[in-house]
Amino acid sequence: MSLSALQTAFETYLTDGALPSNELLEQVRGCTALSALEGLRIYHNAYRSRLLAVLREDFPALQQWLGEESFEQLALAYFTAWPPRHFSIRWLGEKLPEFIGSYIAEPQLSPIRELAELEWTFTLAFDAQDVEALSLQAISEFSAEDWVSFRVSLTPSARWLRLQYNTLALWKAAKSGDLLPVATQPAGNRDCLVWRHNLVCQYRSLEPEEASALRFFVEGGSFAELCESLSAIHGEQAPLQAATWLKLWVNEGLLKLRATIHE
Template sequence: MTTLQAQQQALLQAITAQAPPADTRWLRASPGGAAPRLGIYRHAYRARLAAALADNHTVLQRALGDDAFAELAAAYVAACPSTTPSIRWFGDRLADYMCSREDLVPHPALVDLARMDWALRAAFDASDAAELGLGALANVAPQQFAGLRFTAHPSVRLLVMDWTIEPAWRTLREHDPASGADEPQLPEPEAAPHTLLVWRRQLDTQWRSLSALEAALLQAAFDGEPFGALCERAAAALDGDAEQAAATCAGALQQWLQDGLFCAVQPALG
């Protein structure tokens, strides 16, 4: 290792470590001393990470308020240092971290707000892929549908949620704190396990809550199960009503294609 590399690693450690180094004699002397200058870098590093966290979790930041979010951000920066070259991806573990810090989370529904924030940002930044439209199935013979397998669009996310936070999320997202308007009255979230679908259409992120049956069918499709297996799942959930199951799956598939949730389809094997 060269002298320069050793100095760079020492400076990085001094900036990112929880406590400043006791010995700063290796830093160049200055009239004000080395420690104050190092403190500026240490503060700037953490402040930039906290700002990135707020940018990636805009609605959560508004829900908590500036002071409470700053406290959460400081704790998260200390516990979960950045591990990627891009600051864009800082915060991927925030929701899980919040589950372990009830002292910093005044309501458990805030964890779902963090999950929704992150999923929408991740969907926006996901890779591009052509959407599979209804026309892609125009030439598929009826007897071939049972073997069709679909590939999810890269932007699609399925989130298992514990609370009905979507109304509050929408209200907070539409509220602009800089406008000077009064803080909005938020709907009280209810404990209700459900699945949230998140995806992107061109440059617009989308989301909607799913019924338990649609969530199970869509997850099965993403797992590579053929369309026939989806119909069997639906029939089992509908007390063996094969006709109703076929209609349910056909309607769901039409909706999924209209939403642009798939990017490819594979015919039956063999």
């Protein structure tokens, strides 16, 4: 048996969870204290335990909601449906929110999947590419022309979610070690941002007007166009409102310049 064939047989046994092939067993040397099959089972159990530990770390609120036993059943079913294929274990939970859709039925499905999506979003935000965010110092050096025309986008770590349930309350309770509240569906969806700033993941909900303004701005609108879009509600105070939000977004490390400022 070639080395590559041996490696493939060993990987198949670890990921599929079936009995090892006879060819693999023939290549493993046992002893009086430990047979070849028992030795392979140790590796198999250790591998699954490591995968479970990673999912527990990435989805602690989901585990608290489901309970240890149900979470483990979900995880093992997930590993069977989506065996790890990436060289980095960091991507292990990528498909878990999607898998939940085929594993859990309503009415539990939607709130549980949304909680899993939120937790995975924190993982993505933490590991996202690091870029130089727009600063107040940079803005202070803008010319009058710059102020009118500059455009921005969200930093790579920023993730935009539309939450239908009290998912943030569930996540915060789990984070604090408190009892999870009952999942409820408040009137209207709520926009939520998750991002990384100064090496720490941040999050907050946005009121509809701020969410609309930020979305307009990061999708290509200039600052002048943002002010104009706010004038229907804020009238002459539209530039002040736009500047207030801009200062908030910059302080939070949410924005980066989309286009080069005129020299």
